[in-house]
Amino acid sequence: MMEPNPISSSLLLFLLFFTPTMVAPLGINYGQIANNLPLPENVVPLVKSIGATRIKLYDADPHVLKAFANTGVEFIVSLGNEYLSKMKDPSKAQSWVKNNVQAYLPATKITCIAVGNEVLTFNDTILTDNLLPAMQSVHTALVNLKLDKQVTVTTAHSLAILQTSYPPSAGAFRRDLVNCVTQIVDFHCKTGSPFLINAYPYFAYKGNPKQVSLDFVLFQPNSGIVDPESNLHYDNMLFAQIDAVHSALASIGYKNVCVQISETGWPSKGDADEAGATPENARKYNCNLMKLIGQKKGTPMRPNSDLNIYVFALFNENLKPGPGSERNYGLFKPDGSQAYPLGVPAINAVSTNSSNSGGSGSTPSASVPPASSSSGYLAITSDSGTSLSPCKTLLLYFVSFGLWKKLDDYYHL
Numbered sequence: 001m002m003e004p005n006p007i008s009s010s011l012l013l014f015l016l017f018f019t020p021t022m023v024a025p026l027g028i029n030y031g032q033i034a035n036n037l038p039l040p041e042n043v044v045p046l047v048k049s050i051g052a053t054r055i056k057l058y059d060a061d062p063h064v065l066k067a068f069a070n071t072g073v074e075f076i077v078s079l080g081n082e083y084l085s086k087m088k089d090p091s092k093a094q095s096w097v098k099n100n101v102q103a104y105l106p107a108t109k110i111t112c113i114a115v116g117n118e119v120l121t122f123n124d125t126i127l128t129d130n131l132l133p134a135m136q137s138v139h140t141a142l143v144n145l146k147l148d149k150q151v152t153v154t155t156a157h158s159l160a161i162l163q164t165s166y167p168p169s170a171g172a173f174r175r176d177l178v179n180c181v182t183q184i185v186d187f188h189c190k191t192g193s194p195f196l197i198n199a200y201p202y203f204a205y206k207g208n209p210k211q212v213s214l215d216f217v218l219f220q221p222n223s224g225i226v227d228p229e230s231n232l233h234y235d236n237m238l239f240a241q242i243d244a245v246h247s248a249l250a251s252i253g254y255k256n257v258c259v260q261i262s263e264t265g266w267p268s269k270g271d272a273d274e275a276g277a278t279p280e281n282a283r284k285y286n287c288n289l290m291k292l293i294g295q296k297k298g299t300p301m302r303p304n305s306d307l308n309i310y311v312f313a314l315f316n317e318n319l320k321p322g323p324g325s326e327r328n329y330g331l332f333k334p335d336g337s338q339a340y341p342l343g344v345p346a347i348n349a350v351s352t353n354s355s356n357s358g359g360s361g362s363t364p365s366a367s368v369p370p371a372s373s374s375s376g377y378l379a380i381t382s383d384s385g386t387s388l389s390p391c392k393t394l395l396l397y398f399v400s401f402g403l404w405k406k407l408d409d410y411y412h413l
Helices: 007-023 038-047 061-067 081-087 092-102 125-144 175-191 201-206 237-251 281-294 390-400 404-411
Strands: 026-030 052-057 074-079 109-117 151-157 162-164 195-198 259-264 309-310
Touching: 026 038, 026 281, 038 052, 038 081, 052 175, 081 092, 081 109, 092 125, 092 195, 109 125, 125 175, 151 175, 162 390, 195 237, 195 281, 201 237, 237 259, 281 309
Parallel strands: 026 052, 026 309, 052 074, 074 109, 109 151, 151 195, 195 259, 259 309
Antiparallel strands: none
């Protein structure tokens, strides 16, 4: 009698464990800044085991796109910040779309292209000035190739584009970014693409664990907060962040834009000074979040809208720079085993791609940028896309969660 396949058995148990929470589509970020990740074909069953039906790449890795052909999994592929200036050229944009999107359709379900990552909060005027023209050029390429009805164009923003985020009803964009954001949102409305935000409650807790409630950021039972203007009750920080974005969009005249959370997660390990980066906290955050997604539960401000969330991340990535937490956001270790206990047997990915260091593995032409990882993705240490001083970090997060008065008293701001 043939012996049972231990990997298949483990996957079945894992799938059964997650099925009740995976009613709504779950997205997952698939980063590859590592040299020990499984081959893409061995990643397919891992993705399916957690019920994920959407993947966001930080590039357009041909090996991944081929491996997921005919699986039904939807993809966001990305163009890195370093290629924005090139993408302003219509011919280069069209070449990139032909080689990295059209070439894989319809077998691989690419539905969106993310142009740049957290560009506006790099405070780089050249990058900022190139962003919208690059997005428009890529969209024009899709129109020319008759792909614009099935593939949209967007860009992911840091939560730090907000000037005010507490209370959520008072959410507003940074004054210096209002004009740029308005033009981008207008583009979204005209083309039907989503507005993407990267949101990490973990940073708020890490900034000051004595002031920020751990239960509030981990979706655990707690008394929550009440927005004094809307009287809406919030029992978790992520929902407050999302609704602050809704309010900010409404404040510039856009009330019906589709908001998606393109990144959120919690590290299972970090350096000694990174409070809260533990396997248990990561388990609570990600599992509770997936349960909420499965319940089709919207935010207090948008109770009837499904959550559109991409968890960060699929794997721990051993080559990411920065503090220890940067390399430990994965649900899985490179061998396919769980990064923290989930109560089911470990899953092993049998083969690794030791040559992978975050690029696509493709050989680009001289005129077309490679499908490589975005430099904007290399570190997620702060919500701004750049390193913040301790004082600025505290200020950013405490303003977000109603602790301004405490800071005002303490720092005499």
